Amino acid sequence: MATIPGLVLSHKQNHPNSVALRYKQLGIWNSYNWDDYLNEVSILANAYKSISIGKGTVVAIYGNNIPKLIFSIAAIQTLGGIVVPIHPESTSIELKKILSESETEFLISEDQQQVDTYLDIESDCQVKSVIYLDGRGMINYKNDKLHSYDELTANASSANFESEIQALSDNDTAFYLFDEHEDSIYKVSHAALTKNSEKIISLNSLTEKDSIVSYLPLSIPTNLLFTYITSLSSGMSLNLPESNQTIEKDLQEIGPTILYAPSFVFKHIITSISYRIESATESNYNRYMSNYKTLMEIYDREVSGTMSLFDKIKKIWVMLTTFSPAKNVFGLTKIKHAFVSDGVLSKVNFDFFHAIGVEIQHSFGQASSCGCISVQPDHSVSSENVGSVMSGAEIKINNKSEVCFKTDCMAELLSGESNIEDGWVNSGYVGKIEETGNVVIRGRSEDIITLKSGKQFSPESIENLISCSPFVKSSVVIGQDQKSVSVIVIIDPNSVNSWADRKNIRYTGYTELAAKQEVKDLIKDHITCVNDTLESELKVKRFVVLHRTLVMTQGEVSKTMEVMRKSVAINLKDVHSAIENNKDSFTVNDVDQLSYELNINKI
Structure with missing residues (x-):
């Protein structure tokens, strides 16, 4: 059952009481085990079935990562529907393109912000019904297409959808994913996504005992793969922070073992440390700068294999007095794998994280490759490459130095156009392959x-x-x-x-x-x-x-x-x-x- 609803059903049957999802609301963490998860999905599937969502129905999910929208994904796919994740900050122009080209029939919106953006382009789309989760600010809205999520689900009850889930095909389309760089929409099957996530799980020995944080919207294809799909494939818990403003505190409380984020998040962590140090007393400032210099000098010797016993003792000391508390503040203490989604970190930032014991792993992928083609192994000490190609995929460099690939986890352009030339997809990036087989990405060809x-x-x-x-x-x-x-x-x-x-x-x-x-x-x-x-x-x-x-x-x-x-x-x-x-x-x-x-x- 390599479908998304099938994975939920499998986890419910095998370990129903394990934590599947955590969500922080109003400062309180709420947990759902796999039994709760499937129950929520079943209730929503019943509700969505009552408004004629079924096989092939295209439904857009427009909002942040909150449980109601997370459960809605599996509920829609249980009925054979196709989910279109949309970023909560999408502009009206982007929203119009996604809704019209995907031929979306139903739109599930988080709150007034998303509803207002939709109303700006309503006449240009084929949406039959808009379901909003939070109706605050919309009491005077007069539009027959607008319906309350609470009213829709008020009389819905849990039902047994096991036969419907068993009937789903791995090759059914699961998502339509928008790539903002290519300005294109891709259709992706259940099998392609789950197979790609299984590769990541196998490479990094991830298990159901791990936990991962997802605070970037699932509309970002790479984030969808590394967080949502990988949590379902492995059975690990998916943790949803309250907001981006509370992420530092939330990470500290969660203590995840897996972190997946774009490079700006890791840069933000370093900037936040700097911000705190600049605000510190002169003695604390000087102590930090001295310990930072010592740590990086020891790390250089560690990488070169010349680290002495005295270096090891000094590192333990500077970690205990300076950097371990900093790791704890940002929830990095338990991190085993820290995946970077877009490009590479600078050598300075990459080396700093490795020096404090946070194993940064660069990765490379796009919507067309179902989120990932290559990923660094843990304990990699190169800040330049994005790792070697994963199993089932190949990468070559064409005569324009552009990175081309083929993979058994391929997405297709929704337009029906082919992006394959002589069996290869041009990624639109320039780069090279090192003698070690690792891929180096230099940047976008057009840039x-x-x-x-x-x-x-x-x-x-x-x-x-x-x-x-x-x-x-x-x-x-x-x-x-x-x-x-x-x-x-x-x-x-x-x-x-x-x-x-x-x-x-x-x-x-x-x-x-x-x-x-x-x-x-x-x-x-x-x-x-x-x-x-x-x-x-x-x-x-x-x-x-x-x-x-x-x-x-x-x-x-x-x-x-x-x-x-x-x-x-x-x-x-x-x-x-x-x-x-x-x-x-x-x-x-x-x-x-x-x-x-x-x-x-x-x-």
């Missing part, structure tokens, strides 16, 4: 920059180095047809705020702080250090400290906080133009209809 000299490079390689500073939230490298490399720097508000307070620098908000000469000097010093590691043609010559952060709803960053360069180039065209025309100062007419004065800083 490759060519300088005026003809020198080509991936901007991500420089951005990773610049963004490894706790004072830098993100960065955007510019250089196409230019004589030299320039960069837009977005400062991290928390860590820079603490640093500014420590330096007695006064400011009234983010924009004023970003404009401070002291902040520009701070960033300049960091970029100067980065330049020391770069070849001469790639050294950054100019930079701009942006007056704001990049905004997801404006399409400037992806759902996993990757820079979306096309949108940034459009929204910040004044910045690009000033850099290209070598101006010293310029005015930005921003998307908020306000104007800002910025300067280009030379190095």
